[in-house]
Amino acid sequence: MATERFEEHRDLLTAVAYRVLGTVTDAEDVVQEAWLRWSGVDTAEVEDDRAYLIRVTTRLSIDRLRRVRAQRESYVGPWLPELVGAVPDVAEHAELTASVELALLVVLETLSPLERAVFVLREAFALPYAEIGEIIGRSEATARQLARRAKQHVRERRPRFE
Known part of the structure; x- marks a missing residue:
């Protein structure tokens, strides 16, 4: 029963983790860790499976993102996010999807966790x-403030942090 309840949300959890982390491998690791939890x-005793699992997955993703960023500080080469989700049948659509996805991931990389x-x-x-x-x-007001700052930062298209 618990396994089925988790599996119902696996794709959503993977999508959340991937969009926060930018790599499939890290997203899958986080979802696996969420499963263990x-x-x-x-x-x-869990009232809302979806909300609980999104909360756990997001917090695990933030923790992993902080660890990964700390590791990248010692890496001298460029970092580019990993792409997923291209449609192999239609080359033009796949190319557009890949370029938009890469651009978004590069922009997200400039935000704090x-x-x-x-x-x-x-x-x-x-x-x-x-x-x-x-x-x-955090509070609802803090979430609003973080969203406002993130949107502003994305609009300005410049790194918030060095």
Whole structure:
């Protein structure tokens, strides 16, 4: 039963983790870690599976993003995000999808981990600010502020941090 409840949301969780992290491997690792946490919880006490799993996955993604950024600080070469989601049948569509996806991931890379998570949850998944605040462990007002800063930063197209 718990496995089925988790599997219902696996694709969504992978999408959330991928959009926050930018790599399929990291996203799959985070979803696996979310599964381990889910399997250790009394699922009968979880009111909303989807909300709980998104919260766990987002927090794990933020933690991983912080660790990955710390590791990248010692790497001298350029970092480019990993692409997924291209449609192999239609070459033109695939090329456009890949270029838009790469551009978005490069822009997201310039945001702080919390800004990135809030931006993804709001813009890609249309979650309400109250739920986003709950997910990231901050108030609704803070979630709104982080989203505003992230949007402004994305519009300006320049790194917020060196």
